[in-house]
Amino acid sequence: MLVNLPRTIPLPFAAAFAVLLLAACGDSSTGPGGVPSLGAAQTYGVLAGTAVSCVGPVGTISADVGVSPGSAITGFPTCTISGTQNIANATAGTAQGDLTTAYNGLKGLACGTTISADLGGTTLAPGVYCSASSIGLTGALTLSGSGNYVFQAGSGLTVAGSVVLANGADAKNVYWQVGSSATLGTGSTMKGNILALSSVTFNANATLLGRALARNGALSLGSNNTITLP
DSSP states (O other): OOOOSSSSHHHHHHHHHHHHHHHHOOOOOOOOGBBBGGGGGGGGGESSSSSEEEHHHHHHEEEEEEEEEEEEEETTTTSEESOOESSSSHHHHHHHHHHHHHHHHTTTOOEEEOSSOOOTEEEOOSSSEEEESSSEEEEEEESSSSSSSEESSSSSEEEEEEEETHHHTOOEEEEEESSSSSEEEETTTTEEEEEEOOOOOEOOTEEEEEEESSSSEEEOOOOOOEOOOO
16 A cells, blocks of 8 residues: 655645754864864865965975965975965965864863973873963873874974874874964974964974964975975
């Protein structure tokens, strides 16, 4: 026996179905574990608001490079880019918009542990770590365990050491939200996504497994820097 089903779904049932569908799909602006998605910025190893420069003569960015709303890019070549350059175009503008959304989302996460000293020589588990002022990293910081690591700096980030990943920790799940500018010291080995309100500066031989994303300022590379997406 055939049964004719109604061609329209009553409004209360339609609304309930929509709620269930949204819950199943999740919010596209939020990444795994509740951290904000980088959106269009995730393909960029370098993204700046005003300018990108590389002193060189050697330096490698194994990802896309973008500038918006500024348009200055210098040092390429001799420094090299494996991805696409998007300079003051709509694509770079979209990436900057998504960067702003991600930055504000990270800044808005509730702090789990307050940072009271230099991070060097410590081992941390996944979580949200915050400082009302600057964050310093001298020596080795070990991140141990799978999950998200979020570091909120009220002002600057200064790195003069290294980040070590252990027991399932992944650079793609490490986020550095910086309230002003970030500086990677000579020979430092950094991991994670740096989202800075102002600028990001690499000194000679500093390396990054992650992303260097500057909202309003410049991205400055020194000599023999490498940036690789995680």
